[in-house]
Amino acid sequence: MSQSACLTSDLSSFSPEPGTTMSPSLITLLGVGLWLSQWIRAQEGTLPRPTLQAEPGRLIPHKKSVTLRCRGFPGAEMYRLRREESSQHIDVPTSGREAEFPISSVTPDTTGKYRCLYKNQSHWSEPSEPLDLVMTGWYDKPSLSALPSPEVFSGENVTLRCQSQQWYEKYVLDKEGGANPSYIQVTSPFADFHIIEVTAAHGGSYRCYSLHSDTLYEWSAPSDPLELRVRDASRQDYTGGNLIRLGLAGLVLLILGVLLVEAWHSQRGHLEAAQKPLPRQSNQA
Structure with missing residues (x-):
C-alpha cells in the first residue's frame, strides 16, 4: 500500500460522530x-x-x-x-x-x-x-410538447416531442438540474423522447434542441421550457374511491327520494278518497 x-486511511479515523461539530483544529489537520x-x-x-x-x-x-x-x-x-x-x-x-x-x-x-x-x-x-x-442559438428554436399531457400520474407513460420546422439528424432533451442530456438520432422534423413509468424524479422543467450530425457542438436555440408535473398515483386511487362512494351515496339518496315522493302521492290519494262524500241514495215510495 x-x-x-x-x-x-488514517485520516478517516478522525471523522466526527453524527450530530457533532468539527473543531477548527481538526478541520486544519484534515x-x-x-x-x-x-x-x-x-x-x-x-x-x-x-x-x-x-x-x-x-x-x-x-x-x-x-x-x-x-x-x-x-x-x-x-x-x-x-x-x-x-x-x-x-x-x-x-x-x-x-x-x-x-x-x-x-x-x-x-x-x-x-x-x-x-x-x-x-x-x-x-x-x-x-x-x-x-x-446554442445557431438555428431557430424548436417546440416541446408532452403527450398526452404535461400532467401525469406516477407509473404512467409520457412522451416529450421536440418539433422543428426543418429536418435535423439529432435532437437533445435537457432537464434543468439534470446530470446528462438525452440524445436521439433520427432524420426527421421531430423526435419523441419516451419516459416509461414516470416517477416523481422525472418532474421538472425540460427544454430541447435540434442539431446536425456534422456539427455536434452547434445547437439550435432552446425551446420554451415545458414543466412536467407528476402526481401521486395513490392519491388518484384515493380520490377515485371517494368519487365512487359519493356516487353510490347520491344514487341511494335519489332512490329514497323517489320512494318518498311516491309514498306521499299514494297517501294523499287515500286521504282525498276518504274525505269525498258518498252519493245520496234516492227514497222510493
Whole structure:
C-alpha cells in the first residue's frame, strides 16, 4: 500500500460522530493531511487528476462569454487547457490551486471537447475528464410538447416531442438540474423522447434542441421550457374511491327520494278518497 493511501486511511479515523461539530483544529489537520497526501503523490509522479468546469455553464448562446476553470494541486506551477479538435493549447503560469481560461465570445471555432492538466515540478498530471462546450442559438428554436399531457400520474407513460420546422439528424432533451442530456438520432422534423413509468424524479422543467450530425457542438436555440408535473398515483386511487362512494351515496339518496315522493302521492290519494262524500241514495215510495 502506498504512503498516500495509508495517510488517507488514517485520516478517516478522525471523522466526527453524527450530530457533532468539527473543531477548527481538526478541520486544519484534515486540510493539512489532504495537502500532504497530494504532495506525496506528486513526489511519486502521480498527480491527482484536475477538474474542469464551465461558468456559467457548458451551454452558451452564440457570441456570449464563458470561463473555463481548471482546479488542481495547490503547488501547481502551470495549468494547460487543450481543445481536442485543435493541436494548440493555452498555458497559464500560476502558483494557485486553480486557473481561469476566459473565452470572450463563443463561436463555432471555440466549441468542442476540452480537457485541462497542470504541472508540478517536472511532472504533468493526467488530463481532466472532458468538458463539452456547446454553442446554442445557431438555428431557430424548436417546440416541446408532452403527450398526452404535461400532467401525469406516477407509473404512467409520457412522451416529450421536440418539433422543428426543418429536418435535423439529432435532437437533445435537457432537464434543468439534470446530470446528462438525452440524445436521439433520427432524420426527421421531430423526435419523441419516451419516459416509461414516470416517477416523481422525472418532474421538472425540460427544454430541447435540434442539431446536425456534422456539427455536434452547434445547437439550435432552446425551446420554451415545458414543466412536467407528476402526481401521486395513490392519491388518484384515493380520490377515485371517494368519487365512487359519493356516487353510490347520491344514487341511494335519489332512490329514497323517489320512494318518498311516491309514498306521499299514494297517501294523499287515500286521504282525498276518504274525505269525498258518498252519493245520496234516492227514497222510493
